[in-house]
Structure formats: structure tokens, C-alpha cells
Amino acid sequence: MPHEARTHTHTHDLAAEAFEPPYPDPAPALEAGAGAVDQPRVAAAVRELLLAIGEDPDRDGLQGTPGRVARAYAEMFAGLHQDPAEILGTTFDIGHSEMVLVKDIPFYSTCEHHLVPFHGHAHVGYIPGHDGMVTGLSKLARLVDLFARRPQVQERLTTQIVEAIVEHLKPAGVIVVVECEHLCMSMRGVRKPGAKTVTSAVRGQLRETATRAEAMSLILGR
């Protein structure tokens, strides 16, 4: 199983303890969005799907499956109905102007091509803007989940996280690195279990060679 998210800051005076724990975290925002997936419609479609693959949706083991899948989809696609502004609306003015990085954030997403999972870790770092505003550490992990809980491709997931931070935190720089295994490449198709795809998106000061190298060494130093 994925290891726990860890946090690096340049200075020890950043009172990380004062914030919420970065991960794991109950997700009330997830429940708020769950109602927006049309569960009866999903259940009807799953029943149809079972018939289409040659199964009997009325046999004992499958009777509850359409409803179960509908509830699972409400959770897995809740991010379609959530607004990043609500997550990143909580900011703290602590006058911190050094890099903050939450790394090894585990997540699960769904490949939009095959509707099977892809999963891995996201590393999210930023340098606060001139106003020194930071967000709660857990909010970065929530942001990853928000965009992961949609039909996705890894590249878009990566840039959506970066762009949301740019838009809502107005930071001096942002870096997001995402590493995943795609089950559509493992369990079917080309069948290469263990192959990892790494994507990154970088904005602002973190594009500069030295700052970027520092972020990457923090991300890679396990």
C-alpha cells in the first residue's frame, strides 16, 4: 500500500502542527458532491452492462451489484461536482515565503479511455506569493482527490492541480509531479504491469533551474 504523505518545509518554524494532518483525512467535501452522480441511472446502465457481457444480473451474487457500483461511482466521480475554490478558500497569512511541499500523496483515479483505475502518488509543492498566504496542508491532498475523482488522463490531472493552485493561491511558483500505474496498461492491452508514467507541471519561480532542482531532490529523496 502507498506510504503516508510526508511534508517538507524549508524552515522548522512553519507550524505545520497547527494545520490539519495532511493525509489521511475524512472527506466531508466528497460526501457533499456524491449526490450529484445520477445513481439510479448508473445502476440501470450497470444492469445493462452485465447483460451485455453475458451475465445474469438476477443471480444471487449480482443482485446488489448495480446499486453497489452506483454508490461506488458516486464516490469515484464526486470530483466532477466539486469546486476547487471551496478547498483552497482556507488560507493562512503566516508570512511564509519558502517552498512548501507535500509529497507522496496517494490517489486513485479512473482512466477516461477504459474506465479502469490508474493510481499512484502526487507531489505538490509551491512557493507562497508576496502576501505570504499559505493553505492548509490537507487542502493540497484534497485538491489532488478532487481532480482524481473524475474520468481523467494523467496529463490533465497534473495540469489541473497546478492551475487551481495558480488561480486560487496566487503563489510565486508551483510544481506538481504525478507518478502512476495505469491498469489499462497492466491488466489488458499491452499488459505491462509495473510500468510507471511520470508527468510534471511547473509554473513561476519553480521553473528556475536551482529552485526546480531543489524541489525535485526533495521529491525524489525518499
Ligand SMILES: Nc1nc2c(ncn2[C@@H]2O[C@H](COP(=O)(O)OP(=O)(O)OP(=O)(O)O)[C@@H](O)[C@H]2O)c(=O)[nH]1
Ligand atoms: N496520454 C495518455 N494516454 C493514456 C492515459 N490513460 C490511458 N492512455 C492511453 O490511451 C490510449 C488509447 O488508445 P486506443 O488505441 O484508442 O485504445 P486501445 O485500443 O484500448 O489501446 P491499447 O491500450 O493500446 O490496447 C492507450 O494508448 C492508453 O495507454 C493517460 O492518462 N494519458
Ligand SMILES: [Zn+2]
Ligand atoms: Zn486506460
